Amino acid sequence: MAQLILNHLSKDFGSGKSPGNGRPAVADVSLTLRRQGFLALLGPSGCGKTTVLRMIAGFEQPSDGSISYGERRLSDAGGALPPEKRNMAMVFQSYALWPHMTVAQNVGYPLKVRGISGAQWQKRVGEALSLVKLTELAERRPAALSGGQRQRVALARCLVTQPDVVLLDEPLANLDQHLRKAMEETFRTFHERSGATMVYVTHDQAEAMALATDVAVMSEGRLLQVAPPAEIYARPEGRVVGGLIGRGSILRLPLAENGDRQLGWPVLRASLGSRDGVPVGPLADVLVRPEHVHRGTDGVLMRVLSSVFEGERFALDLALPDGQRLKAFSSVAIAEGQTAPFVIAGGWRL
Numbered sequence: 001m002a003q004l005i006l007n008h009l010s011k012d013f014g015s016g017k018s019p020g021n022g023r024p025a026v027a028d029v030s031l032t033l034r035r036q037g038f039l040a041l042l043g044p045s046g047c048g049k050t051t052v053l054r055m056i057a058g059f060e061q062p063s064d065g066s067i068s069y070g071e072r073r074l075s076d077a078g079g080a081l082p083p084e085k086r087n088m089a090m091v092f093q094s095y096a097l098w099p100h101m102t103v104a105q106n107v108g109y110p111l112k113v114r115g116i117s118g119a120q121w122q123k124r125v126g127e128a129l130s131l132v133k134l135t136e137l138a139e140r141r142p143a144a145l146s147g148g149q150r151q152r153v154a155l156a157r158c159l160v161t162q163p164d165v166v167l168l169d170e171p172l173a174n175l176d177q178h179l180r181k182a183m184e185e186t187f188r189t190f191h192e193r194s195g196a197t198m199v200y201v202t203h204d205q206a207e208a209m210a211l212a213t214d215v216a217v218m219s220e221g222r223l224l225q226v227a228p229p230a231e232i233y234a235r236p237e238g239r240v241v242g243g244l245i246g247r248g249s250i251l252r253l254p255l256a257e258n259g260d261r262q263l264g265w266p267v268l269r270a271s272l273g274s275r276d277g278v279p280v281g282p283l284a285d286v287l288v289r290p291e292h293v294h295r296g297t298d299g300v301l302m303r304v305l306s307s308v309f310e311g312e313r314f315a316l317d318l319a320l321p322d323g324q325r326l327k328a329f330s331s332v333a334i335a336e337g338q339t340a341p342f343v344i345a346g347g348w349r350l
Contacts, residue, residue, distance in 0.1 A: 002070030299341030
């Protein structure tokens with residue numbers, strides 16, 4: 001099965017650096033995505049994820065490294081296959097629909113460019129519209145559609161060309177929260193039925209975790225970690241990844257240098273200056289998820305700085321004895337300013 005392969009991919013803009021920040025836009029990114037995989041490129045604005053996507057699409061040429069799909073070299077520093085010869089499709093944040101065309105004409109436009117018409121054109125456009133549940137809107141124009149419907153038209157336009165790879169550049173950024181959740185299900189269905197490899201750029205870690213088979217976290221042009229969502233949530237590599245994924249808190253705690261990375265309450269309690277000490281060492285970064293913090297009689301006293309009701313639970317902001325802050329969840333209200341014992345059931349050394 002063909003794989004999309006990025007091999008030591010780099011991109012510099014102008015005099016070897018990207019504008020204004022003194023570093024390459026993308027630096028030495030290597031990853032392999034199997035056919036029919038769904039990769040989310042996750043990171044803050046300016047981290048290089050969109051530049052990676054544009055290089056895969058053929059809109060930018062690498063300064064170094066290469067991009068291949070199976071045995072076919074798509075681009076390297078010496079040359080690049082034009083976008084129209086890569087059998088890829090791209091969905092933009094802005095939808096990029098022709099306002100004077102109907103929904104069906106927009107979806108079928110790539111087929112028209114390829115010289116496909118008549119019954120075959122009708123069949124493939126009909127199948128694509130059916131998949132995204134827009135058959136009854138085929139004769140409408142984009143101005144008469146909602147944001148979510150326009151996004152589904154853009155997806156159908158991708159599907160109609162039967163691409164090997166679909167590239168999505170923050171496609172849900174312009175939708176409200178309700179539509180974003182509905183579109184996530186559409187993307188999952190699209191991925192299952194299309195058989196395409198998908199690369200999805202987002203700064204929203206909840207989207208990445210909900211949709212992707214693998215998440216690649218980027219920061220300052222570099223790839224920090226690639227792993228399935230459950231693994232990257234449970235075992236992030238480093239402070240940046242730990243801070244981007246989930247709603248955890250990163251504490252600085254004295255720990256033995258050669259200890260386990262998975263930490264239980266006895267070790268954490270000792271590192272917080274409680275009883276039954278264990279050997280301690282230099283300060284280490286420890287990620288604690290809010291779902292691992294709960295009230296308990298053998299806990300450490302912490303002060304509740306804030307308590308916010310989120311519907312099914314309360315989100316707490318706690319102050320540890322040394323002043324560090326910790327997020328927690330509670331099924332019952334706890335008054336702000338109250339001091340209570342809390343247990344940290346688990347943590348992960350970054």
